[in-house]
Amino acid sequence: MSEPGALPLSPPPSTLPPPVPPWASAAGDAAAAPPLDTPPLLDRSAPRECRVLGDWTVLSLREQYGALQAAVADTTAQASDTLWDLRAVGRLDTAGALTLWMGWGRKPPRRLLWLPEHVTLFAQFMQPGALPQRRPRLGPGLALAGDRLRGFLSHAHDLVALLGQLLLDGLRMARQPGLIGWREISANVFRAGAQALPITALVGFLVGLTLSYLMSRQLRAYGADIFITNILGLAVLRELGPLLAAIIVAGRSGSAMTAQIGVMRVTQELDALSVMGISHTVRLVAPKVAALAVALPLVALWTSALMLLGGMAAAHSQLGLDLATFAHRLPAVVQPANLWLGWAKSMLFGGLIALLACHFGLRVRPNTESLGQSVTQSVVTAITLVIVVDAVFAVLFSEVGL
Structure with missing residues (x-):
């Protein structure tokens, strides 16, 4: 808002005599060319009035942005109804206008006199969202917690959206079986299942061997050698076998799936699929989910068998338990549930x-750094959630099969 006789968004009325620019000669030669790089000034000699003089450009304001902005803000704070006169300014660009705008508190003063060419400069700051709003400063701990919470909610939102889209596309594929990628499912079963058998066999055998060796020493101290079959069979078939197989597959096959789709993002293959109208969930997500849901139970059964084999070997070595006796007692002491x-x-x-x-x-964003970060996050998140879900199952089904 401006005082009577001056409009904030229009040139000053003709009734007000134009001020003499500071670079004019003593004889009143207002047409004389201003010198280059005239220092920016604030003339506060008149009460409740501030005249902006000199050049307010990016070159003239160098290393003075903070000081001049603070001076403008101080003048505004001392008297909110101060008359700001911009008619005598030499040159004004976006940098100078922004300095004044920030000093005014991101809004035009109540009393303002300016020239027509100034309207365009300041109009860009009056648009909604033109400048980022200042957020209250938080401590480093709260700021980090807020960023982590926003990241978690973003991941949760996208994951739920992906799951919902997968369910909708699953219903569509059930009505149109021709959309099901049987070849892609078969390839993922081979890569995530058959090719994982050697590493799961080695790890499973060694883990079973270690567990049975440690438990045998404790059971032998109490004369309960025969109960090695109960403890090892129940622990392996119910908990350790599926959990160990899931962790190995998450680190081996889950990271490969993330890297495959991430590379497709980097090479813009996903964009090409979208342009051709091919759904990402139908072509990429659904075959991988179906294949791993089929392959992992088989890998878990294989891993459990090798763990039991390692446990039998350790029990035979430490306790002298016959392998046939171990195999005969196992179905009797471990329920099929x-x-x-x-x-x-x-x-x-x-x-x-x-x-x-x-x-x-x-x-994944189209850069290699994002690809590496996403692969790491995928493996860590998958292993963590697998352990959490296993703990939930252990609590919910604590009375089943025991």
């Missing part, structure tokens, strides 16, 4: 690992 529970968990683990791998792969 434990095996079915392990299989059900493995199917859920497989679908969860594949879904997370695709989620992080689709969030």
